[in-house]
Amino acid sequence: MFAVKCRRGSGIAQTLLIALALAILMPTAARAELLASPTWGYGLDLPEGFELTTQSGADRYHFTHSIVPVDLELALYGPKSAPDAGKALSSAIEALGPGTKVLPFEWRGRSAAVGQLSFRAGKNAKAGWALALELARGAGYLVMVAYTDEAAKVERESLMISALDAVYTDEGSYFEPGPMTACVWRPEGAIEIAADFAGKRVSAPFDKIDAQANQSVVDREFSVLTLYLNSPLVFKAWERYYRLIWRDSWRRLERATFAAQGALPREGTEIAAALLSWTQGFEYERDREGSDFLNLADAFAGKRGDCDSRALLLVLMLNQMGIDAVLLVSPEYAHSVAAIDVPGPGARFQVGSKKYLIADTTSKESMGMIASDIADPAKWFPVVFPAFAE
Secondary structure (H helix, E strand, O other): OOOOOOOOOOOOOHHHHHHHHHHOOOOOOOOOOOEEEOOOOEEEOOOOOEEEEEEEOOOEEEEEEOOOOOEEEEEEEOOOOOOOHHHHHHHHOHHHOOOOEEEEEEEOOEEEEEEEEEEEEOOEEEEEEEEEEEOHHHOOEEEEEEEEEHHHOOOOHHHHHHHHHOEEOOHHHHHOOOHHHHHHOOOOOEEEEEEEEOOEEEEEEEEOOHHHHHHHHHHHHHHHHHHHOOOOOHHHHHHHHHHHHHHHHHHHHHHHHHHHHOOOOOOHHHHHHHHHHHHHOOEEOOOOOOOOOOOHHHHHHHOEEOHHHHHHHHHHHHHHOOOOEEEEEEOOOOEEEEEEOOOOOOOEEEEOOEEEEEEOOOOOOOOOOOOHHHOOHHHOEEEOOOOOOO
16 A cells, blocks of 8 residues: 655646546556567567557568558568668568668668658558568568558658557667667767766766657657547557657666766665655656656756656666666556665555555655555556566
8 A cells, every 4th residue: 555645746748637537447557568579589569559450471460550540561571581671671662662762771780771651552642651670680571561541641650650669679679769769860979967966976978869869759659649548548558658768768878877876875775765866856847738758868967857757767767777666657646656676664556566665756755655645556557667577
C-alpha cells in the first residue's frame, strides 16, 4: 500500500487527460508485448493497433492498423541476396514503380537505407516510407514498408515513421536511437554541461543535437499517442510512448550519467536518494501547447521540467547506474513518479515479483512518501524498461 505525506505536481498533457477521464477504464498493469524473431534476430515495438493480416512463410508479413488506415509490410532476405541494405531496399521496392530515392546510411555499425515512397496500388495513390537494415551476425536484411493513402500521408506520417523507428536488430539496439531518428539526427560535435551532484561540480558531455533529436522523438510519439484517445489501447500506447523516449535518451544521457555517478555515493539507496534530491530541486515547467514533456537532455542541462520528464530522467539515470527503477503514471491523478528497487521504509508499488519504493520528484520528501489524496495503487500503472524487464 501507499503511505502518505507529500504533495504532487501535475504534468500530463491536458487534452489527453480529458479524453481519458471521459472514455477509459483502467486496465491491468501488464507490460505491452514486444515482437521478436529468434531466427532472424530482430525485434519490433510497433504502435498499438497493428494487426497481422497475412503471412507468407517466415519472411513475409503484412500488418494493418485497426484505428488508422496504415499498412506495414515486412520482408526478410538472406545474406547473399544483396551486397548491402541499400541494394536490398532498392530491389524490394522496385515493383512499386520508379522514382523512389534510396538514402544509404549506417546504423549499429551495419548498412542501412531509407526511402520515401509514392506509388499506385490499382487506382489508389499511396505514399509512405521504407527502411532496410542489415541484421546482426550476417543473418541477412530486414525491409519494412509503411504506407497509406497519398492524400493523408502528412497527418499519418508520425505513425508510419514511429513503426519503422521501433525496430531492434541486436541487444544493444534497445539502448540506441532508432534507425529513422539516427538517419536524420547525425552527431554534430560535443558540448559540456556543468552540473552539481551531492555538492560536487561535474562536467557532463552531450552532443549538440541531443536535445533537439530527443525532443523530435517526444513530439512524434505524442502525436502517435493522441491517435488512441478514444481507444481501449490508450494505456498500452502510453507505455510505449515512454519506452521510446527512454530508448532514444539512453545513448544521449549515458556519458552525463557516468560523469554524475562519480560524484554520488556508492550504495544503491544512497545513490537513489541523492538523485531524487537533485530532481526535486528542478524548476517546475510545463508546455501545455505541445507534448507537455521536456526532452531529457534539456531537463538534465536546465534542471527543469514537469513530473513525468523529471521522473523518467530519474528512472533512466538509475537504470544506467545499474539500479532497477520503473515509471508510475496516474491519469486520474495527473501525475507521474518514479519507483525504485532499493531497501528502505515507506510506500511501495508491486510490479511482477518486485516491490518498488516510491520516489516523487515534485515534492521535497524522501523516498517512500506520497500524498494521501493520490495514494490508491489501483489508479497507477507502471512502465517497465528493457534494462530490467522480467
